[in-house]
Amino acid sequence: MIRSFALSLALACVASFASPTQAGEEEVVLGLSQDRVAITANFDGDEILIFGAVKRETPIPDGDPLQVIVAVSGPESAVNVRRKEKRLGIWVNTDSVLVDSAPSFYAIATSAPFGQVISDTEDLRYRVSIARAIRSVGAAMHIRGAQDFAEAVVRIRENEGLYSLRENTVAVDQQTLFRSAIEMPADLTEGEYTARILLTRGGKVVSSLETGIDVRKVGLERFLYALSREQPFIYGLMSLAIAIAAGWGASAAFRLLRNN
Amino acid sequence: MQIYLPIAEVSVNAFLLLGLGGIVGILSGMFGVGGGFLMTPLLFFIGIPPVVAVATEANQIVASSFSGVLAHFRRRTVDIKMGMVLQVGGLIGAALGVVVFNYLKSLGQVDLLVTLCYVVFLGVVGTLMFIESLNAIFKSKRSGGARAPRRQRGWIHALPFKMRFRTSGLYISVIPPILVGVAVGILAAIMGVGGGFIMVPAMIYILGMPTKVVVGTSLFQIILVTAFTTMLHATTNYTVDIVLAVLLLIGGVIGAQIGTRIGVYLKAEQLRILLALMVILVCVKLGLDLLLMPSELYSLGAEGGH
Numbered sequence: 001m002i003r004s005f006a007l008s009l010a011l012a013c014v015a016s017f018a019s020p021t022q023a024g025e026e027e028v029v030l031g032l033s034q035d036r037v038a039i040t041a042n043f044d045g046d047e048i049l050i051f052g053a054v055k056r057e058t059p060i061p062d063g064d065p066l067q068v069i070v071a072v073s074g075p076e077s078a079v080n081v082r083r084k085e086k087r088l089g090i091w092v093n094t095d096s097v098l099v100d101s102a103p104s105f106y107a108i109a110t111s112a113p114f115g116q117v118i119s120d121t122e123d124l125r126y127r128v129s130i131a132r133a134i135r136s137v138g139a140a141m142h143i144r145g146a147q148d149f150a151e152a153v154v155r156i157r158e159n160e161g162l163y164s165l166r167e168n169t170v171a172v173d174q175q176t177l178f179r180s181a182i183e184m185p186a187d188l189t190e191g192e193y194t195a196r197i198l199l200t201r202g203g204k205v206v207s208s209l210e211t212g213i214d215v216r217k218v219g220l221e222r223f224l225y226a227l228s229r230e231q232p233f234i235y236g237l238m239s240l241a242i243a244i245a246a247g248w249g250a251s252a253a254f255r256l257l258r259n260n
Numbered sequence: 261m262q263i264y265l266p267i268a269e270v271s272v273n274a275f276l277l278l279g280l281g282g283i284v285g286i287l288s289g290m291f292g293v294g295g296g297f298l299m300t301p302l303l304f305f306i307g308i309p310p311v312v313a314v315a316t317e318a319n320q321i322v323a324s325s326f327s328g329v330l331a332h333f334r335r336r337t338v339d340i341k342m343g344m345v346l347q348v349g350g351l352i353g354a355a356l357g358v359v360v361f362n363y364l365k366s367l368g369q370v371d372l373l374v375t376l377c378y379v380v381f382l383g384v385v386g387t388l389m390f391i392e393s394l395n396a397i398f399k400s401k402r403s404g405g406a407r408a409p410r411r412q413r414g415w416i417h418a419l420p421f422k423m424r425f426r427t428s429g430l431y432i433s434v435i436p437p438i439l440v441g442v443a444v445g446i447l448a449a450i451m452g453v454g455g456g457f458i459m460v461p462a463m464i465y466i467l468g469m470p471t472k473v474v475v476g477t478s479l480f481q482i483i484l485v486t487a488f489t490t491m492l493h494a495t496t497n498y499t500v501d502i503v504l505a506v507l508l509l510i511g512g513v514i515g516a517q518i519g520t521r522i523g524v525y526l527k528a529e530q531l532r533i534l535l536a537l538m539v540i541l542v543c544v545k546l547g548l549d550l551l552l553m554p555s556e557l558y559s560l561g562a563e564g565g566h
Contacts, residue, residue, distance in 0.1 A: 041503070044262035044271055084557045090550040092372050093559070152558030186262060186271030187307075221266040228267055228498050236494030239319045239502050240487055243509055247326030250513030254331075 026066070027055045028197050028209040036214035037184060037193075039221055045186040048072070048213065050195060051179035064202035066175040067110070067117040071128060071198075072182045072213065074105030074162075075191030081149040097149040101135045104189045106163045109180040111170040119203030126198060126205060130154055130163050161185045188215055267501035268312040274507055276306065281320070281508040285515020288324045289331070290523040291460065291475065291535045296321050296453030296486075297382065297542060299508070308504065310371075315493035315500045316508070321454045321486040323509035324516045325479045331520040332476030339427035339473045342437060343480040346459070349438035350485040353445020358492065361450050377451050379547045385461050386539035392465070393532035400529065428469045428477075436467060445485060454482040457539055464532075471528040 033049035050070050060066075079102045082093040108128065110117045123129050134150050157163040162185065170180040182195075193213040199206050217225055228235045263274045280302055284295035296317050303313035332338050364373050421434045440462045444455035459478045463469045469477070494500040523531060 039264055041264060042262060043264040079560050082559050084554055084559070086553070090372075091552075091554055149558065152556075153560060156556065156558065156560055186264065187269065189269050217266060221264060224502055225266045228494070228500070228502075232495040232498055233491075235502070236491045236500065239494060239500050239505055240322060240490060242502070242506060243319055243323035243487075243490075244326050246506075246509045246513050247323040247328075247516075248330065250327045250517055251330035254517040255334075 025056050025058050026199060026207050028199055028207050029053045029055050030197055030209055030211060032195065032211065032213070035212070036216065037188065038216060038218040039188060039190070040218055041220050043186060043188075043221075045188075046184045048182045048184060048195075049179065050182060050197070051177075052197065053178075054176050054199060054207075060175050061201070066172060067112050067200045068170045068172055068178045068180075069111075069117055069128060069196075069198040069200065070109045070170055070180045070182065071196045072105070072107045072184075072193060073103040073133060073196075074189060074193050074215070076101045076103050078102075079153055081152055083149070083152075099134060099150055099153055102153050102157075103133055104162065104191070105184075105193065106130055106133050106157075107182050108165045109169040109182060110165075110167050111172045111178065113167050114165060117203070118198070118200050118205070122200070122203060122205050126208065128196075128198065130158075130165060160187070162187070184215075190215055190217055263503065263507065265308075265312075265501050265504050267499065268308050268316075268504060270307055270309075272306060272308070272504075277504065277507040278511040280306075281324075281511025282515040283511075284508075285324050285327075285512035285517075286519035286522065287515075287538070288321075288456075288479075288512070289328045289516035289519020289521075290526070291456070291519075291531060291538075295324065295456075295512075297378070297451070297457055298538070300453065301542070301546070308501075311497060311499045312501050312504070315490070315497060316504045317453070318486045318489040318493060319500055319502075319505040320508040320512055322483055322490060323505075324512035325454065325482045325486065327513040328516040328520055329476060329479040329483065331517065332479060335476070336427070337473050338476035338480050339425055339469070340480065341423070342425045342428055342430075342463075342467075342469070342473075343477045345423070345434050345437045346441040346444075346477070346481040347484050349441020349443075350445040350448070350455075350481055351488060352438075353442035353447075354449045354485055354488055354492075355445075356442070357446040357449025360446060364450075374451055375546055375550060377447070379543055379550065381447065381451075381458060382539050382543035382546070385457060386536050386543055388465075389461055389532055389536035390540065393529045393536060396529045397533065425469075428467075428473050430467070430469065432467065440466060441481070448485055449489065454486050456482055457535070460535070471532070475523065 030052040037046050054066065079099045080096055081099055082096040084091045085094040114129065118128060123132055127133055131154060134153055154163060170178055172178045193215050194210055195213055196208065196210045198208045261274045262271045264271045284299045287298065288295040300313055300317050303317065304310055329338060422431060423434050424431050444459050447458055448455040456478050460474055463474045463478065464471060490500060
């Protein structure tokens with residue numbers, strides 16, 4: 001915890017990003033507690049604090065209150081989904097569907113229940129909800145219930161804590177300041193993550209902003225990972241050498257113990 | 261204490277891994293099996309990706325087998341000559357096994373075939389050993405410990421290329437041990453295990469080796485076969501996770517030392533009946549997985565992977 005806190009302090013990039021002006025007069029000004037996540041040997045998840053303010057030249061508009069959506073997503077990749085069926089008394093994989101693109105991690109935080117924050121059409125346009133973040137255009141038509149496969153991706157990853165929708169977890173102050181914390185689980189994959197902030201009024205997006213979060217292995221993790229990819233032969237020999245040394249070491253240690 | 265595994269890309273509890281390694285290590289030392297057939301499913305269960313589990317397990321078996329074999333060397337219960345002959349077969353088999361594995365992979369359904377392999381072999385080997393050792397225990401009780409003479413006068417003695425294996429007290433042809441080695445090598449490559457659970461009964465029942473040298477000899481030949489497999493996985497699939505291996509093998513080597521010492525106090529029949537029970541247990545568990553409706557019908561895989 002202390003380490004994590006120190007890290008956030010050290011990395012506290014007060015970098016703020018001005019969003020490209022959209023039709024409205026309200027803009028997001030954003031700060032992140034850290035713009036990168038270092039995966040160390042004892043990495044057990046992290047928490048990224050996302051905070052910001054709404055910049056506006058005019059007084060706060062009347063009508064629907066300002067709502068904020070924060071979405072952090074991991075690198076996207078294709079996923080092969082297989083379904084089991086009972087054949088000859090045993091359960092075997094039969095049909096499979098390639099889901100073209102699904103983020104490895106996807107967390108949404110909203111300032112109110114999801115349905116109230118953004119309308120369905122805006123959700124479709126900005127691909128905000130978990131179901132919309134997954135793309136499976138090429139789903140084979142001959143397979144019964146192809147939609148079930150995309151739903152399976154969401155269900156499995158939600159159970160693994162990789163996908164989450166947490167409503168009412170963005171605190172909005174005076175329709176101007178907002179902040180939220182996104183939990184990053186321990187089982188993160190490397191890559192360029194993106195954090196998206198959407199400001200909405202009455203279900204319509206009035207401003208949005210996107211920024212990157214770099215998730216990288218560091219130190220020993222980085223070294224071992226790189227070695228295994230670039231020098232696989234040496235890496236293999238090293239693994240064997242460690243195995244033999246450990247085997248011999250334990251044997252020698254136990255002999256000493258017995259002789260004493 | 262959570263540890264992030266660099267290749268598997270998951271975070272796991274270090275003490276859990278040490279404990280698993282220790283338990284499997286004890287069994288490995290007691291029975292002369294690498295323990296892969298237990299450890300690999302256990303690793304799947306705690307969430308290690310199967311490809312990483314299989315490859316890393318091979319590396320861990322090298323360590324626990326090496327630790328175990330040193331204890332057997334000191335007790336002179338390793339038939340080095342027999343081990344060498346088995347290894348020649350084992351390497352041929354492992355190379356063949358990789359070819360077979362890749363062929364099955366191209367057909368799809370490789371997971372199912374691996375599981376079926378496990379169920380069939382564990383079931384047959386476990387049941388046979390269980391019946392045999394039960395008989396042996398009854399016989400030794402009735403006749404007051406006198407052992408039934410080995411009936412090894414069959415076709416094995418009619419084969420050419422005879423060789424004397426002094427430690428085992430055998431004078432047999434090299435063909436059966438090489439064939440046993442090939443068969444075990446193929447299975448080792450397909451099932452991702454050292455093959456001890458096949459090797460041990462094969463040495464007892466097919467080659468007629470005395471039980472006391474079987475364990476040490478099995479460990480001895482497993483080392484080379486699994487070292488070969490480790491290198492193969494490390495250089496082709498990049499799936500050996502060294503951090504996972506180190507955690508498992510710290511527990512494993514200590515366990516193997518304890519196991520070898522426990523093994524000394526048990527009678528050969530008791531040792532065999534325990535191993536048989538364990539093999540049957542794993543078989544039943546894997547069999548049920550195939551027969552019962554899984555709680556999650558869908559599974560995710562990388563594109564093109566399995």
